[in-house]
Amino acid sequence: MRTSLRARLTSWDYILAALVVVLLVAASLTQPGFAGGFNFANSVSQMSDKALLVLPLALLIIAREIDISVASVAGLSGVVLGMALEAGGPLPLAITLALLAGTLCGALNGVLVTFVGLPSLVVTLGTLALFRGLCYVLLGGTPITDIPLSLTTFGNETIPRTYVPWDIVPFLVLAPLFALYLHRTAAGRRTYAIGGGPDIARYAGVRLNRIRFGLFVVSGAVAALAGVITVARTSQAAPDGALGFELDAITVVFLGGVSVLGGKGRMPGVCWALVLVVGLRSMLQLGNVSGYAQSAAVGALLILSLLATNTAHRVHAALTRRRLRALAVRESAVP
């Protein structure tokens, strides 16, 4: 019982949760307007599209893969949405086409990684440039601004009589589903197994390529949804929509305790990391801290978190070694 309590207190999820609480309390006390509903709604809405990108990325990184093309997929899907609307298509059809485009992008990544066998970092680095380039080829430099009111309302207003912005709803629906998949299904356990050791997983009968391909397709589809939200939030389909979002998303995943080497990390941790980044950015924003300094702060947070976990692991390993040695000495002393 004692060890489980200690394990719980030192688990990364709980450290993050504690950090979140400290940050929220500190910010509420020091920044006027932080605790207000208006700031809550804006800060949450601001991350609504990036938050979606985080979910499939966490799964991919746990499976020892990565998809850095997510922001470009989001941008391209937004462009498809805008062009469909411009051509006179109804909104539901335009959104469907955008989601389809994102899914196809994800499938392309998936095929190149699983069936052709190329490393995912290189593949998605290529498609990052490819999909972003397509945005400019398709649209030129001029954004499409004729976005229906219902969509811009979705991106800019809150649910009536609450301070919950509409555009965070897709995340609130999807996040529990991703957590359930990862922590409660056989496929989720296989995802961990692939990340923990692909060869062992293969011998254990896990169909690696099928799961990997599925993850890339889901990543594409969810990125497309994020792209639709970006269009809604910014009232335009721009070729530079969602530009650079992949870095924030990857930061949150690592901050959430997902291992770079795969096989480790949990959804609650990732969600706490998301809240932490949202809260930190919001606090700095109200303090009129520049965009550059905000990015620096988030970067520093990531480095510090890595240092903290690394140190904790070392201390833990050292303690274990010492206990084992003491045990061995006692046993040899009493034959």
Next chain:
Amino acid sequence: MMRRRSIALAVTLALGAAVSGCAGEDGGASKAADTCSSGPVTVGYLPKLGTDPYMTTLRDGAKAAAEEIGGEVVYTAPSEATGAAQIPFVNQLIAQKVGAIVISGSDLNGAAAALRKARRAGIKVISVDSDVATDARSLFVNQAKTSELGAKMLDSMAELIGHKGEFAVLSSTETAVNQNAWIEDMKSRLATDPKLKDMKLVTVAYGQEKADVNAQKAKSLVQAYPKLKGIIVPAGIGLPAAAEALSQTGDLGRVKLTGLAPASLIKKYIRGGDVQDIWWNVHDLGGLSYHAAQALAQCKVKAEPGERIPAGELGTYTVGERGEVVLGPATVVTPKNIDDFEF
């Protein structure tokens, strides 16, 4: 068990924050849109990029005006030049309850919805330097009429080369909207204006908004056209690069330059008399935008065409069509007036 509890905790916290938000203060959106301040207000300045020297000069102009008539300047700094990146900064200024927002739009629509939200909260919105969607702001404080600049550059070139001889244009990119409009203006005036009948535009080259490409193109233009007497460079990066390159090869003097660029970047070449520049006083642009913001916030003007905005030492400006206020004709920068330009 632990995992489930952790998820539950996250959800509870989020809901708690949402609900406490409901019970909290008024979101600001229900305030009347026509609030008038009785005195000077705080004005939030929102540039495309916080580090842009054009924008920091503009900010200094606004701060100087604030010392003159009271009120305060809050300067914010997005790190990416997209309309979307400006949204959190607009929201920040709303949450801080500034009286007016002055924005240089990174694009027309990116932050427009947030700006409309600000206007609903009673905050006056002005665009400066680069416009946003017309219904998202009341006034657009413009540095110069776009249509005027092409003619000014051609006149400057005519003066430099004595209304006679071959010249070239070194533009930015093939698709640049303003530049192409200016070049068309130049071509049509060359064809019709008798005063310019001895001048010949030999070619249009493109410097791609890169210093090294501009330098290279300027050198090859001089070699390709031995009789070339001048180059018009209507791009802020191009003109300093071309001046630097031609001064190194020793061609500057035989070949004159004019165009559009921050005067401070080519000060020494302008002093030498071989380079002219069409520019405006960015410091004054900041001052005018600040005066306009205070006048709007105190309901001294309503942003209707024909209204007059007093701007202290700068004089009085008239609101034009679609709420456009023009700082004034751009100036030809010569050795005589170069010291008036801080940027």
